[in-house]
Amino acid sequence: MAIAESTITTEEDQLTGVRERPVPTTAAVRPAATPGEVVLDVHDLATYFYTYDGVVHALEGVSFRVRKGETVGLVGETGCGKSVTAFSITRLISDPPGRIVHGTIRYQGANLLWGLDREAKFKPIKNSKMVKVSRKFRRIRAANERMRAVRGRGISMIFQEPQQAMNPVFTIWDQLGEALYLHRGIELLDSLLAATPDDPEVGPALDAFVEAARPRNAEQARDAARRVAMAVQVPSFETELLQTLRQASVETDFDRPRLNSMLKRFRLTPLQRSWLRRERRRLELDRETCDIYLDEMRDGHLHRARKAAVRSQRLPNSLRRFPLRLWGINRHVQKPVKRELYWQSVRLLEGVRIANPAQVARGYPHELSGGMLQRVMIAMALSTDPPLLLADEPTTALDVTIQAQILDLMNDLKTRVGTAIMLITHDLAVIAEVADRVCVMYAGQIVENAPVRELFEAPLHPYTQGLIASIPRVDRPEKALFSIPGSVPNLIYPPAGCRFHPRCPQAMPVCREVRPPVTDEGNGHQVACHLYHGKTVEQ
Amino acid sequence: MSATGTNGIAEEALPGEGPPGNSATVTASTRRRPNPRLDQFKRTWYFFRRNTLAMVGLGILVFFVAAFVYGLVFQGPTTQLNLYCATDGAPSQSTCPAGNISVCTYPQGTTSPGANCYQTPVIDGIPYNNFIPPTMTTTTLGPLPFGALIQSGQVGTPYFYNLYAGLVKGTDWSLSISVAIVLTGAISGLLIGVIAGFYGGVVDEVLMRLTDIFLSVPQILLVIVVILAGQEIGITGFDNRILLMVGAFIATWWPTYARIVRGQVLVVREQKYVEAARASGASGGRIVRKHVMPNSVYPVFVQMSLDVGTVPLLIAAIVYIGFPIFPNVLWPEWGSIAAESTLTLPDILQECAILGSGSACPFPWWQLLFPGMALFLFAISVNFVADGLRDALDPRLRR
Amino acid sequence: MEGGTNGSQVVVSTYNLRKYFPVRGGLFSSHIADVKAVDGVTFDIREGETVGLVGESGCGKTTVGRLMLRLIEPSSGHTYYRPPADVVQKLETDYARLRDMPLEGDNGTPESSPEATAALRELDELATSHSLYRKSHKEMLALRSKLQIVFQDPFSSLSPRMLVRDILAEPLEVHHIGNRRERYQRVAELIQQVGLNPDHVWRFPHEFSGGQRQRLAIARALALRPEFIVLDEPTSALDVSVQAQILNILKQLQGEFHLAYLFISHHLSVVRAISDRVVVMYLGKVAEKADTHDLFVRPLHPYTQALLSAIPIPDPTLHRERIVLSGDVPSPVAPPPGCRFHTRCPAVMPVCSKVEPPLLEVRPRHWVACHLYPQGIDRASEAAPTLAAGSPPMLAGAGS
């Protein structure tokens, strides 16, 4: 009610449907960018694309940091390298043609680009702009394999077009469960193995649930379901009970026999048990491998002996699993896992405020709208509580009203989970709404890096100034729109010196020749422009 | 105002050493480009040239075209095969009556050439010689490659001709037959596909069912049955039979094109430039001509170049099954020669086994190798070219 | 009808435009339903004026633009190009008469009373003589030069295998204007008008950036010296800095040639920057229609309010409460009964799900289709007496 009052009021103070008021406490609304632990440190990153037409210098010397719990916005026009930056961080650049050429990316101390120099050799072709790249595919494969330790469990990603980002032939729960099983599989198997469907407390708890369910008392039913789940020791059973209750059309078909049959999935056959144990072993080995990978990237050398030890255990285990994977048996042994995954996926969907999660989870991506799918993507990305979330234009393909929902959800999850977010977008307004810190990119370089209020109040770089001036505002009438003349340069032949100089209204002779250093202009405001002469930031 | 692409990555531009055409240096230039289409062509050629296999294919194809021209110009379209007299010595034509096509045989077991020339009846311009007694064995092989006797023929019918001449002549037949088939098939498929795709609705439904029907009948069978039926209703005579075969092939060929074109047209039809043309009042015919056709015809080129290589193979297959497309089994068409050679080889081996009784029986490898090579090289070169063409025409495939 | 700006003449006006796309399905792909893409849209555009048409994706705004140029045929309704003043007068009185009559069925067809039949007959006569959709092929061809369109996607709106020169000359060629040389002269003129180099005519479209291509599309639309251009999201595929270039060119051209624009966009801020009047659509229906300033300062329809509040503002110091609408836009195949917005409306009332609110002028030159504004409710109040006695027409009970 309070919100309603402040939102829509009488005509007099109704302005643009938006209520302007000075921010009383910024900190309360948005955690201030206090220097916390650095989650991600990108330093001097350069990514090129080696095409038939020449070398595209997509990223050139990009450096920035993301701290814990912080939202960093990466903003710029099409083709400025925002997405390339995100994909470089998780090493998802399609290779060929793309290649990270140099730089370091430190994720919690591990250098994700470790061993980069040895992955390929570059040889310029005479009399041309072309470069011959001889890739060492074995090394690239190894590097990609190492990245598994980070992707998903350390750095999650959300993509621009959710319709395309989901596999059309698998159900939603299939895809959610896949990520879940990969990173939380051991816990899941443990809880299944430790489930106590025949615990003496289960019976009374179920009775209580049936009691609460009959008059459809939501509160009581939830409590009772929670107690049942605690008795069974499987948290997802609560979701199962409540969702089944939601779908039960006739009150009478929700009775003890039915509930007992629901409990059946926790009564494992010996075969299933042995499968679970062997799967658990496999996942353990996999996690161990990922830990080794992380250590390798942290220490900067290979841990051959440890890897060999893990490898030697992998084969016997997979041989032991083999008979259970045979056709006919596999369905039986995997059934409990699948059902548990399904209900955990439903639980995740509940967490992103999807109205009927049990049904949505069974659906296919093409049956859902873009907004719903983006929620699914967020659920998938956050299912493993990653320290860092890379959101690559998460709302660009969505309508404004849906965009508002998604941004709300992301903010909400950020405060709940404490994930650092790197938000990539071309929309400065979105940045203004959600980011703590902004990096403005132009033609593959970060030209300005500042706290969000700093940036919008006092933009330093001429590009940023032009960009902010050219946004049409919904909250005030426009006199004339400002536009930056010209268009983004061709990155095969990037302009020398400052890459913005051909379009810059304040270009000086020096801009044509010298790449401007990044200088610190106070208040955490860094800019790369010859107009400013603050202390040079070490690059 | 700089002429750059939408984003730096997809942008294609390179002066001088790169592909010609849109270059970044054009940005501020005032240089007038009199023929941009030539630039487009140059650009395609540039990418085509970079494809080694495609260039190899093009080289082989040029050779075949040269052979085609040679066969056309120097032997003339009506010249019969060079049938030489076969002796176990050096081949000579002097023993044969000039102007007549004749075959020499000599009694089995004789050591000296008998030099008996039998007149060969010529029906429909085709030499028939089946009456000549089967007395020959294949033992003679002249020096390679040209001007020598590379022999082909059945043991049962001592019929020899210069394989080289046959293959050169075969270039004419094979190429013209397959070009005729593919060209006609592609044009009719193009028309039908455009009509079906552009007008949609019932027309589309009917035409597509028709293509489905023709695509459901195995190609070879349809050709055989059509020729068979044609024969029975009185389409005889050599020219008519060839025409019938070409017609039968076209009947099986257009559906592929119709499908490809329709798929393309369905995409193009939804493009905004078609709608823009409609908004400025362009008629349906104009839109088809100016917008739909040019934008959907490229896959047809690629498919055509693929199919030109396939036709001789199919003809060969039909001949191989034993169905007489050509009036004579030794008709100089590659497929025919190749099929015939594989058919006769077992008999030759058999003969060797019986007669040779362990003695050296030279494996007549040339019978298999040369016609097979002609077929294979032609088909594969055409494939290389088609592949290179596809890559050069479709910028998405370049990387 | 809406009062004109400075009393200038109406260029294009649409009345009660409807477009239903059939949905086929089932065993025999029979016609099982309709996508009600556009369901009764009425507005007009005057000389030198820009009307913004906004709404979320799938609300039918693009279809309206295509219908107004007769690129597709409507299911019903009419569009008039430069209707004479007396025709406008008659149309308005007839539609007003029909509006006041009791409705039959849910698609708003009037009952067959003699009065209604007479009005309908007169409307039909007017349509036959003036409606765009009754023009013959030849007449239409002549009209096409006056009505043009610029599309959203600058990458598919120019034929990739044609030279810029031929692309720009095509409309002239279709209308047999001038000889070859004259046409190319006009092309050179056009390309300079949109701020490109005359040399650029020798290029293919793929050699241009998005902004440049959009300029080319505008040049093509200008080729026939049109009076009315539909701008179908012309800047939504472009970057902000380039977007401003295009908007400025459009404004400049409008001043130069006295053009009328229908500016279709999902981007309210852009619409605010360029339009004189705004039409807000939701699920094929007009939700609100007002002068730009009026609409942005005093939005009346809850949907407009939510839409405005959902737009992020590039100012971090500005803190505001958003109205976050729950759920998705319903399917246009089976739009909700009554007010189409009631499933997501924060101020929903019982009447909303039953009676479809008419589009009424609740303030001068400000039309709203919402039950919240009872001064517009005449027949609806009888249908739902609870409303008249009920809560004040504020957004009482609006939750976030």
Add this chain to the structure above:
Amino acid sequence: MRLWIYIVRRLILLVPIIIGVMTITFALISAIPTQQRIESYYAPCRGHCYQPWEQYIPCPTNASATCTNPLWTKAIDQLGLNYPVPVQWAIYMENALTFHWGYTNNFSTVVSNYPVLRGEAVTTVLGWFLPYTLELAALSLIIIMVISLPLGNLSAVYRNRPVDQVSRIMSFSGYALPAFLLGTLLLYATIIVVGGPSQVSPICKGHFAALNDFWGSWPPVGCSNLYGTTNLGLDGYPTWLGGGFISSPTGFPTIDAALHGQWALAGDTLLRLVLPALVIAYGSIALLLRFVRNSMLEVMNLDFVRTARAKGLSEKVVTRRHAGRNSLNVTITVLGLTFAFFIGGFPIIESVFNLWGVGRLLAFSLEGSFDYGLIFGSTLLFTFLVVGANIIVDVLYAYLDPRVRLG
């Protein structure tokens, strides 16, 4: 539920195709002279009828109008030849759909070589020969899938690397190498391995007789089955299809042998099928490889693959589960589209390897004097096979791709 609607819709769409195909055959058959048609479509007695045919066809073709032979007029009447064309068409359709496809011609080369086929219903004869073809087809389909799917996927994953080059060579050569040439080459290679031509029995004479003792008919009894006359089993089945057994429960040689416990024989039969199946698969593999590779490359560039990688899945899972499943759809479709091409290869391959399937039967019916009943019968059969394969492909596709199934 919606899957069934989809399938039923596809089946309905097949009706015009089947009608169209049969109309084409009807039009072609109408071109056949009356006498041949009567010989092909009219048999006075069923089964092994050794009556001389001259008995009832004394009238010359061109004199049919005045012919008074009751048998002749009866035959004309039964075939509906004196009715207008639409009625003839209807009669033909009825016969074709009720599997009355006529009888073998007494004078054709194939019947004079195989008296067992004399006066037999075409459907019966095709029924004898079909199982062998089906076995061959099944084996080559398995080979196609087993080779082209993994190799195509690999060549997409390792683009422009040795695996890709190998697959490219395979696919180009598969396009360009005619099956009969490849088959013959492989046969000679086998001869060289198994034994030279001097070991070939001199009695065998005829089509590929020289190679008969290995690739010949089944069971391996020399060449006598080829142009010989003694290949009748007790129950009327040709020996190569079930000879030596009391019964042939399924008609499939391998399965029959296995059912009778003759494992060695079953293995032997299967072994003989491997090489022909390889050759027949080669052409289709060439087609499919490129499609699989290209579709895989396309799929690998799609966003959901990137999502899968971003989840932390290993490259193996990404390519096999996510990309592979999607490219499988394309593969299935292409396989359905090229099934006619695939089927068209059978007459050739069966001729090369001297296998007794329907294709070989067709090739024989085309020799010397034609057997129209068999020719048109096998054309119809092959077409039905293609149509049937398309149904299966449609169902599979709908099963694999929920967008088709539910959309």
